[in-house]
Amino acid sequence: MELVMIWLIPFSQRFPLIIDLGAVALEVFFLNLVVHLSVLRSGRRLVYALGGCSLLVELLWIISRHGSAAAVMPVPWIGSLALLRFVLFVLFFGLVQVRLVRSLIREPFVTTSVLMGAAAGYVLIGLLGGVLLNTLFLLHPVAFGGLPSPPDATLTMASLELLTTVGSGALVSSNLAAQAAAFTITLTGQMYVAILIALVLGRFHRRVPH
Incomplete structure (x- = not known):
């Protein structure tokens, strides 16, 4: 699922709605995978609650950015919604x-399913780092330089580059907020x-007989 989203990122540069709809699909996917297929039964209500709240805020986010209300939405309100969206995503x-x-x-x-789960x-x-960078862009745009409009796809790819320790030129290296996000x-x-x-x-060593 995540790999599909990564390959859709270049298309979201032209069609920004793709990346937001991908976030909705990712939330629904993990709700189904972790809640219904996981062997862990405790904490499912909390997963449902956080997932439901995150989905609701994500839908509000899509409406505020791509709906008819986007043109008249106050900038501070969008910033607050972006921060709430990020907090719920992280939780x-x-x-x-x-x-x-x-x-x-x-x-x-160690099976194929284990490896795929670890990679996912x-x-x-x-x-998630892409959501962090996009939120930071709305709240503190001077931390970035030379970004296309909209910056969602570029910042998501920048996060994946930072994750693999490649680094990214999208962040201003002298800005403390950018340094904190990258770190x-x-x-x-x-x-x-x-x-x-x-x-x-x-776990493997505990299973090996001595």
């Missing part, structure tokens, strides 16, 4: 990540990989 997908990792480490063997969690961090995305990705490997290897 919902953060909980999804925790449940995903807990499910993965319960698997007795990693790419999800990059997509957060890169560190989160590296910590995810390190923690997941440690948990999987730890």
Whole structure:
């Protein structure tokens, strides 16, 4: 699902609605995957609540940017909505990540499903980073330079580049807010990989007879 979204990002430069509809599809996908297919039964109500609130705010976000009300929407209101959208995204997908990792480490063997689940969690961090950068752009645009309009696709790809430690020229390197955002995305990705490997290897060693 995440790979499909990544390949749709170039098209969203011309059709910005694609990336927002992709976020809705991603939320619905993970609600179904984690809530219905996960072996973890505790905390499902919280997942439902956060997912529902995030979907509602995402729909309001789409209307505010692409609907008939977009032209008359006050800029401060859009900034507040963007911040709320980001907070709900982090809470919902953060909980999804925790449940995903807990499910993965319960698997007795490293299978294709385990590898795909681990990769999905990693790419999800990059997509969340794109939401972070787009929110920062609305609240603090001087942290970026030379972006096309709209910047959503460019900033999402910039987040994926930061996730893989390649770096991105979309951020102004001398701006502290840009530095903090870049550091957060890169560190989160590296910590995810390190923690997941440690948990999987730890479980493997506990299963190996001495």
